[in-house]
Structures are given as C-alpha cells and as structure tokens.
Amino acid sequence: MNHASLYHRASAVQRRDAKQIFEEFYDIMQWRRDGGDKIIDVGSGSGNVLMENIYPLFPPNFDEVMSTDCSEKMVEFARKNYGETERAIFEVLDIACKEIPEHLNGRFDHVLSFYCLHWVQDQRLALENMNKLLRVDGGDILLAFLATNPIYDVYLTLAEREKWRCYMKDTMKFISPLHLSDDPGAEFKKLLDETGYEDIAVQIREEVFIYEGTQKVKDNIRAICPFLQFMPESKHEEFLEDITICVDDMKLREYDSEKDDYNFITPYKLVVVYARKSVKSEKPKSCDVDEPNKQACSTL
Numbered sequence: 001m002n003h004a005s006l007y008h009r010a011s012a013v014q015r016r017d018a019k020q021i022f023e024e025f026y027d028i029m030q031w032r033r034d035g036g037d038k039i040i041d042v043g044s045g046s047g048n049v050l051m052e053n054i055y056p057l058f059p060p061n062f063d064e065v066m067s068t069d070c071s072e073k074m075v076e077f078a079r080k081n082y083g084e085t086e087r088a089i090f091e092v093l094d095i096a097c098k099e100i101p102e103h104l105n106g107r108f109d110h111v112l113s114f115y116c117l118h119w120v121q122d123q124r125l126a127l128e129n130m131n132k133l134l135r136v137d138g139g140d141i142l143l144a145f146l147a148t149n150p151i152y153d154v155y156l157t158l159a160e161r162e163k164w165r166c167y168m169k170d171t172m173k174f175i176s177p178l179h180l181s182d183d184p185g186a187e188f189k190k191l192l193d194e195t196g197y198e199d200i201a202v203q204i205r206e207e208v209f210i211y212e213g214t215q216k217v218k219d220n221i222r223a224i225c226p227f228l229q230f231m232p233e234s235k236h237e238e239f240l241e242d243i244t245i246c247v248d249d250m251k252l253r254e255y256d257s258e259k260d261d262y263n264f265i266t267p268y269k270l271v272v273v274y275a276r277k278s279v280k281s282e283k284p285k286s287c288d289v290d291e292p293n294k295q296a297c298s299t300l
C-alpha cells in the first residue's frame with residue numbers, strides 16, 4: 001500500500017475499530033507503574049489512526065511511541081504530518097523481515113497493530129518479530145486485523161475474468177491468510193502459542209460497516225486496492241465500477257432513493273488479539289535443593 005494521502009482521507013472503519021479496541025483493552029494492558037512506557041505501532045500507514053485516535057489515549061507519562069510501516073512513502077507521509085508531535089518517532093519496519101534491527105530488539109513495552117496483519121502472509125514470522133520487539137522481562141501486544149472481508153471475494157471473482165486476470169496475478173498474496181479459514185480464531189491462537197506468548201485472548205468479531213455513497217466506497221477501495229498499481233490509470237474507474245457491480249451481485253449494495261445513490265453493506269470478521277510475552281522464570285541451576293522426589297538435575 002502506498003496511497004498515503006488517499007488512505008489518510010478514506011479510513012473511517014479502520015479509525016473506528018482501532019479506537020474502540022484500544023479503549024476496551026486499555027485497563028488490562030501492562031502499563032509501567034513508573035510510567036516511561038515505550039510503544040511501537042506496526043503498520044501505521046499514513047499515521048492518522050495512531051496519531052489522531054490512539055495517541056491522545058496514551059497514559060500521560062509514556063516515554064515514546066514509534067510509528068512504523070514497511071512502506072517508505074507511508075512513513076514519509078506520517079513523519080511530514082505528525083513529525084512535530086512530542087515523543088513520537090517514525091521508522092520503516094517490515095514486521096515480516098528476516099531480522100529485527102538491533103536497536104529495536106527488546107526496546108518496547110507494548111506492540112500495537114491495527115488493520116495490518118491481514119496484509120502479512122507469514123503471520124508466524126510477524127508474531128516472532130513482535131515478540132523480539134518486546135522487552136525481555138515482559139510486555140504485551142494488542143492487534144486487530146481482518147480475517148474476512150467481502151472485498152476479498154470480489155477480488156477472487158474479478159481475477160477470474162478475462163479483462164482483469166492479467167492485472168490480478170497472485171491474488172491470494174493480497175488476501176488475508178485467514179479469509180478461507182474454517183476457524184480463524186483457533187488458527188491464530190495456535191500461532192500465538194507457538195511464538196512465545198501467554199495470557200492469550202483471541203476474539204473473532206462479526207462486524208458490519210456501511211459505506212454511504214458510491215464515491216465513498218470507491219475512494220476507500222482505491223486507497224487500499226493492491227491491483228490498481230498493476231493496471232493503467234485509464235482502467236481504474238472501469239475496475240472500480242466492476243467492483244461495485246460485483247458487490248451488487250453479492251446483494252451488498254442497497255439503493256437509497258432519498259440520495260439517489262447506493263449504500264454498501266460490509267459484513268466482516270475482525271480478529272482482535274491481546275497477549276503477553278511469555279517470561280520463562282529462571283530455574284535454579286543448583287541441584288543442592290533437598291526436595292523429595294526431586295528429579296535429577298540433568299532433567300532441569
């Protein structure tokens with residue numbers, strides 16, 4: 001995704017969900033007693049959700065928030081628009097990178113990520129990297145991302161059509177890894193169990209968002225659709241029009257006679273995750289503890 005200014009204007013559902021979830025989980029997050037919390041946001045995009053909707057909700061004595069994204073254009077846009085905000089820093093970070101940059105290892109108390117992980121095919125690696133970002137003695141993650149969304153079914157339909165097929169190769173690469181899962185919650189919980197987390201809460205929320213007006217839904221799709229970059233700009237409007245017709249075929253488009261326009265009903269499944277970094281207590285190295293039935297030290 002690189003359309004920072006488009007996304008900045010067309011991200012209402014993302015703003016709504018991120019704010020609601022952060023407010024909901026605020027009290028169970030492990031804020032430091034002495035303040036000084038370091039927070040990283042993964043996949044911040046244009047920065048508006050983090051800086052305008054989440055930042056004002058941080059505890060007053062937090063130390064720093066790092067806004068990150070794999071897209072240099074997004075990070076540049078966020079830094080340009082929010083770079084003067086105190087205690088806010090901006091860095092490029094691909095959460096599915098092979099190795100977390102050394103200066104980020106074990107630096108943070110909290111990892112946040114909203115509407116990003118459905119863009120990441122290797123979610124196991126992403127969770128492993130998030131774990132490395134957290135300080136060695138603990139920390140927590142708060143995530144929200146899509147399991148399913150009707151836009152993915154639209155992509156799969158249009159990718160079969162002769163006129164769009166050549167622009168929509170590797171369609172599955174741009175669809176949430178959990179979109180076709182029978183049990184997205186169990187699948188993701190298993191990943192968390194296997195990547196060093198505990199006190200895990202995974203919820204699959206059935207949500208609905210209504211885009212009022214054809215232009216509004218096209219703007220939102222234009223902001224996030226990964227296939228437009230592969231086709232000439234002269235075909236964009238036709239592609240977007242075909243999407244709205246496909247949505248109509250799915251019975252998700254409703255005519256509003258008062259406005260002489262359409263509303264677009266979007267039922268989606270949102271994965272909401274809270275978890276804490278597992279902190280293995282150091283087992284005593286000594287074997288001189290005289291306890292009954294104590295196993296031989298070799299098995300410590």
Ligand SMILES: C[S@@+](CC[C@H](N)C(=O)[O-])C[C@H]1O[C@@H](n2cnc3c(N)ncnc32)[C@H](O)[C@@H]1O
Pocket residue numbers: 001002011014015018042043044045046049050068069070071074093094095096113114115116119120224
């Ligand atoms: C839909 S935007 C979400 C932006 C913001 N978090 C929000 O809630 O609106 C998804 C962002 O995730 C970024 N992204 C996708 N894959 C990523 C990855 N592997 N590492 C970091 N960011 C990634 C995209 O560049 C894009 O800016």
Ligand SMILES: CC(C)=CCC/C(C)=C/CC/C(C)=C/C(=O)O
Pocket residue numbers: 014115146149150151154211217220221224247252264265266
């Ligand atoms: C009815 C219908 C298909 C509406 C389009 C909904 C829409 C714009 C979904 C975007 C989902 C998505 C990938 C969001 C994101 O990553 O922020």
